[in-house]
Amino acid sequence: MKVLITGGGGFIGQKLAYKLAERGELRGQPISELVLADVHHATPTVASFPVAAPVVDITNRQQVDALFADDYDVVYHLAAVVSGQAEAEFDLGMAVNLHGTLNILEAARAQKDAPVVVFASSLAVFGGEIADPVGDHSALNPQTSYGTQKAIGELLLNDFSRKGFIDGRALRLPTISVRPGKPNAAASSFMSSIVREPLQGQTANCPVTEDFGHYYLSPRRLIENLLIAAELDGAAFGQNRAVTLPGLTLSIREVIEAIRKVAGEEPVGRITFEPDETIRKIVLGWRWDVNSDKAQRLGFKRDQTFEDNVRYFLEDDIAR
Amino acid sequence: MKVLITGGGGFIGQKLAYKLAERGELRGQPISELVLADVHHATPTVASFPVAAPVVDITNRQQVDALFADDYDVVYHLAAVVSGQAEAEFDLGMAVNLHGTLNILEAARAQKDAPVVVFASSLAVFGGEIADPVGDHSALNPQTSYGTQKAIGELLLNDFSRKGFIDGRALRLPTISVRPGKPNAAASSFMSSIVREPLQGQTANCPVTEDFGHYYLSPRRLIENLLIAAELDGAAFGQNRAVTLPGLTLSIREVIEAIRKVAGEEPVGRITFEPDETIRKIVLGWRWDVNSDKAQRLGFKRDQTFEDNVRYFLEDDIAR
Numbered sequence: 001m002k003v004l005i006t007g008g009g010g011f012i013g014q015k016l017a018y019k020l021a022e023r024g025e026l027r028g029q030p031i032s033e034l035v036l037a038d039v040h041h042a043t044p045t046v047a048s049f050p051v052a053a054p055v056v057d058i059t060n061r062q063q064v065d066a067l068f069a070d071d072y073d074v075v076y077h078l079a080a081v082v083s084g085q086a087e088a089e090f091d092l093g094m095a096v097n098l099h100g101t102l103n104i105l106e107a108a109r110a111q112k113d114a115p116v117v118v119f120a121s122s123l124a125v126f127g128g129e130i131a132d133p134v135g136d137h138s139a140l141n142p143q144t145s146y147g148t149q150k151a152i153g154e155l156l157l158n159d160f161s162r163k164g165f166i167d168g169r170a171l172r173l174p175t176i177s178v179r180p181g182k183p184n185a186a187a188s189s190f191m192s193s194i195v196r197e198p199l200q201g202q203t204a205n206c207p208v209t210e211d212f213g214h215y216y217l218s219p220r221r222l223i224e225n226l227l228i229a230a231e232l233d234g235a236a237f238g239q240n241r242a243v244t245l246p247g248l249t250l251s252i253r254e255v256i257e258a259i260r261k262v263a264g265e266e267p268v269g270r271i272t273f274e275p276d277e278t279i280r281k282i283v284l285g286w287r288w289d290v291n292s293d294k295a296q297r298l299g300f301k302r303d304q305t306f307e308d309n310v311r312y313f314l315e316d317d318i319a320r
Numbered sequence: 321m322k323v324l325i326t327g328g329g330g331f332i333g334q335k336l337a338y339k340l341a342e343r344g345e346l347r348g349q350p351i352s353e354l355v356l357a358d359v360h361h362a363t364p365t366v367a368s369f370p371v372a373a374p375v376v377d378i379t380n381r382q383q384v385d386a387l388f389a390d391d392y393d394v395v396y397h398l399a400a401v402v403s404g405q406a407e408a409e410f411d412l413g414m415a416v417n418l419h420g421t422l423n424i425l426e427a428a429r430a431q432k433d434a435p436v437v438v439f440a441s442s443l444a445v446f447g448g449e450i451a452d453p454v455g456d457h458s459a460l461n462p463q464t465s466y467g468t469q470k471a472i473g474e475l476l477l478n479d480f481s482r483k484g485f486i487d488g489r490a491l492r493l494p495t496i497s498v499r500p501g502k503p504n505a506a507a508s509s510f511m512s513s514i515v516r517e518p519l520q521g522q523t524a525n526c527p528v529t530e531d532f533g534h535y536y537l538s539p540r541r542l543i544e545n546l547l548i549a550a551e552l553d554g555a556a557f558g559q560n561r562a563v564t565l566p567g568l569t570l571s572i573r574e575v576i577e578a579i580r581k582v583a584g585e586e587p588v589g590r591i592t593f594e595p596d597e598t599i600r601k602i603v604l605g606w607r608w609d610v611n612s613d614k615a616q617r618l619g620f621k622r623d624q625t626f627e628d629n630v631r632y633f634l635e636d637d638i639a640r
Contacts, residue, residue, distance in 0.1 A: 090483065128559035130457055137450055139457045140475065141560050148479040152472050155460065159468040163410065239448035240461050 001029040004072045006058060006104060007079035008036025011181055012120070012222065014043065015316075016076060019223050021047035026074060027116070027231050037067055038079070058100035068107035074116045074230050075166075077104050082186035083124060083282065086146035097149030105156055109165035117157065118229045119170040121242055123215060125151040126287045135291030136244060143285040154242040161241050167234040171225060171300075174217040174247030174290075177255075178313035187282040191216070194252070195259055195310060198267035199318070206252055207276030213288040215247040216255075217302065218309040220316060225300045236298055243295040246302035249288045258306035262314070321349040324392045326378060326424060327399035328356025331501055332440070332542065334363065335636075336396060339543050341367035346394060347436070347551050357387055358399065378420035388427035394436045394550050397424050402506035403444060403602065406466035417469035425476055429485035437477065438549045439490040441562055443535060445471040446607045455611030456564060463605040474562040481561050487554040491545060491620075494537040494567030494610075497575075498633035507602040511536070514572070515579055515630060518587035519638070526572055527596030533608040535567040536575075537622065538629040540636060545620045556618055563615040566622035569608045578626035582634070 003026060005013045017036055024047075025031060031049050036042040037056040044051040056063050058079055079100065080086075086093030101119070108115050124147030126134040140151040150172075157168035179192035190207055191214060197204035217225075225245055237243070250258075260268050292300070303309055323346060325333045337356055344351060344367075351369050356362040357376040364371040376383050378399055399420065406413030421439070428435050444467030446454040460471040470492075477488035499512035510527055511534060517524035537545075545565055557563070570578075580588050612620070623629055 137459045137461075139459055139560070141457075142475070142479070143482065143559065145479050145483070148475050151475050155462070155468050155471050155475075159462070159465050162463065163465070239463065240459070 001026050001031045001074070002033045002035070002070065002072050003031055003074045003076070004035045004037060004067070005076040005078060006037050006056075008053065009038030009040050009042030010078060011179060012176070012219065013038070013076070013078050014045070015219055015223050016226055017045040017051070019227065021045045021051075024048055026227070029073075035067070035072075058103055059095040061103050064103040064107045065110075068111065071111045071113060072108075072115045074118070075104070075108055076118045076226065076230070077101065078120045080120065081146070082184055083144055083146035084187045084189070084279075085185040086149065087144055087187075087282065088185075090145055093145050093149055097146065098152055101149075101153045102156065105160050105166065109160060114164060114166050116230050116234070117166045117168045118226060119153055119157050119168060121154050121170045121172045122147060122150045123172050123174055123244065123290065124286060125154065125172060127285045132287065132289035133291045134244070134287045134289065136240070136294040144282060158241050161234065168241045169229045169232065169234065169237060170242035171229055172242060172244040173222065174215040174245055176219055176222055177216050178309055178317075179219065180313065180317035187279050190279070194271050195255065195313065198259065198270035199263055199310070199314065201270075203270045203272055205272045205274050207274065207279045208252065208283065209273070210251065210253040210256070212252050212283070213249060214283070214286070215249050215288045215290050216306065216309065217245060217247045218312045220312040221301055221303050228299055232298060243298065243300065244290060244292045245295050245300055246292040247290065248303055248306060249290065250306055255306055258310050262307050262310040321346050321351045321394070322353045322355070322390065322392050323351055323394045323396070324355045324357060324387070325396040325398060326357050326376075328373065329358030329360050329362030330398060331499060332496070332539070333358065333396070333398050334365070335539055335543050336546055337365040337371070339547065341365045341371075344368055346547070349393075355387070355392075378423055379415040381423050384423040384427045385430075388431065391431045391433060392428075392435045394438070395424065395428055396438045396546065396550075397421065398440045400440065401466070402504055403464055403466040404507045404509070404599075405505040406469065407464055407602065408505075410465055413465050413469055417466065418472055421473045422476065425480050425486065429480060434484060434486050436550055436554070437486045437488045438546060439473055439477050439488060441474050441490045441492045442467060442470045443492050443494055443564065443610065444606060445474065445492060447605045452607065452609035453611045454564070454607045454609065456560070456614040464602060478561050481554065488561045489549045489552065489554065489557060490562035491549055492562060492564040493542065494535040494565055496539055496542055497536050498629055498637075499539065500633065500637035507599050510599070511575075514591050515575065515633065518579065518590035519583055519630070519634065521590075523590045523592060525592045525594050527594065527599045528572065528603065529593070530571060530573040530576070532572050532603070533569060534603070534606070535569050535608045535610050536626065536629065537565060537567045538632045540632040541621055541623050548619055552618060563618065563620065564610060564612045565615050565620055566612040567610065568623055568626060569610065570626055575626055578630050582627050582630040
């Protein structure tokens with residue numbers, strides 16, 4: 001069982017690698033090698049099996065073909081330019097999120113045996129004219145370049161799977177919170193910052209009002225869902241390999257209440273509310289009224305309360 | 321008013337060119353030049369304005385950039401590898417329908433002023449798990465590579481329009497019947513053949529049973545709709561520039577009855593019914609229960625009865 005993670009240096013890639021090292025197996029077979037490909041050198045996970053961390057630019061077809069010199073059994077394609085950056089740097093977003101994904105799919109197709117490919121899509125594929133709740137049969141009508149590129153990735157993954165070139169599965173990720181590390185260029189970055197920074201004694205700004213509703217999933221539950229995605233029988237996905245992951249819909253007020261319950265009043269006092277029109281314009285186009293029936297039927301899981309998300313952050317990212 | 325038609329040598333491109341020559345104007349302005357780009361040399365239409373017919377391979381970015389040496393006001397992007405061929409020759413379909421469309425969109429984006437771009441999409445974007453009727457807010461869940469590539473074209477056209485790079489409009493074409501000329505590699509080819517050939521004294525085969533339901537539009541009405549698409553205000557399309565064109569849903573039995581009403585019993589006797597599993601498998605995945613509310617609100621038109629389609633063929637393609 002040889003596993004590749006693109007974006008292996010990112011926080012999801014690193015957490016997934018850690019979990020794979022802990023498990024030692026995937027799809028009922030011992031992992032023989034893990035490859036953490038990233039545009040920057042990824043930290044190799046300590047594991048009982050070899051872990052490689054090659055620097056790969058997925059926009060470069062030759063580099064991708066070299067990465068696929070040996071066949072993989074499971075490919076996690078997580079590498080992406082995030083929403084805010086894909087909006088600000090259109091050509092970069094197209095190069096990485098569209099052409100980079102095509103390069104990965106074509107290299108996977110060129111393998112002797114079709115690998116399982118798990119693709120990180122996004123709730124940002126929904127938007128525009130589509131009625132709430134958005135669900136498994138809603139039109140893809142993204143209102144960002146990031147959402148457009150992810151929607152195209154889903155369509156390609158479906159067609160490559162239908163043709164038997166790969167055995168694909170796409171998960172539409174809710175906003176992952178609490179994300180460890182530093183703020184990034186994602187428009188959703190603040191949805192982790194307002195928890196993460198105050199819990200560590202720093203201030204954080206919320207650029208939208210307290211009634212802003214959004215759809216969340218914790219990193220811990222996401223990693224569990226990424227394992228489920230690889231282990232399900234491909235046929236279980238039916239004629240659409242993309243599913244919207246279960247999440248929790250909450251207002252900023254409820255997020256803050258969860259921080260208060262877990263960590264008391266002090267961190268809450270470190271959250272400021274300075275409006276930011278650029279971010280507001282992007283995130284108000286995202287949907288929070290979400291139906292994830294198909295994913296739930298397939299066994300994917302959500303968090304029980306956002307207090308869990310806060311606790312997972314303290315346990316997985318601060319204590320460790 | 322400078323107009324480009326890609327696929328200008330195809331039957332829709334030729335009919336559109338003929339209509340533009342007849343009108344002499346588009347969007348309220350006299351046409352100063354018409355360019356019929358095609359992979360084969362297109363027949364230049366006789367018109368009161370200059371008509372060029374360059375041979376262009378849209379999969380070649382340099383050739384596309386050369387085609388866009390001067391700016392266009394309106395671009396009709398009709399060039400495509402058809403459904404049956406895109407399924408049989410996957411790489412060719414991807415090259416023309418995906419990368420070729422990207423080349424056209426990027427060249428249009430590079431213009432000084434954003435052109436109106438009218439893109440021929442297809443009802444083949446629908447399929448799979450989506451409930452009937454399919455409509456403006458149904459998920460894009462194509463079950464062919466052609467449908468996948470057209471769906472991707474819609475998403476790109478939407479994003480390029482949202483960014484202000486172009487002023488795009490995509491029309492999801494029903495099956496166009498009666499298509500003049502010879503049978504082609506489209507899986508839908510027989511839906512014209514069974515009318516066209518018998519009316520000209522030849523036999524034609526129907527590879528599906530008489531109760532096969534499908535969604536049709538005549539070439540004459542399609543050309544009118546292509547003009548409407550270019551002349552509407554882009555803002556009228558709202559947050560999704562793709563609309564499903566109005567059409568008529570009919571069984572093969574009703575199509576044959578229309579032939580009988582217009583041309584008598586004799587041509588009907590020239591239709592054979594030999595099953596073809598390959599074609600059947602593709603076309604049974606297509607939808608015929610279609611809601612075209614948005615397009616109707618925007619002023620797009622369907623035929624009144626299929627007898628009209630038969631008559632238009634006799635008037636426009638046989639008499640002329």
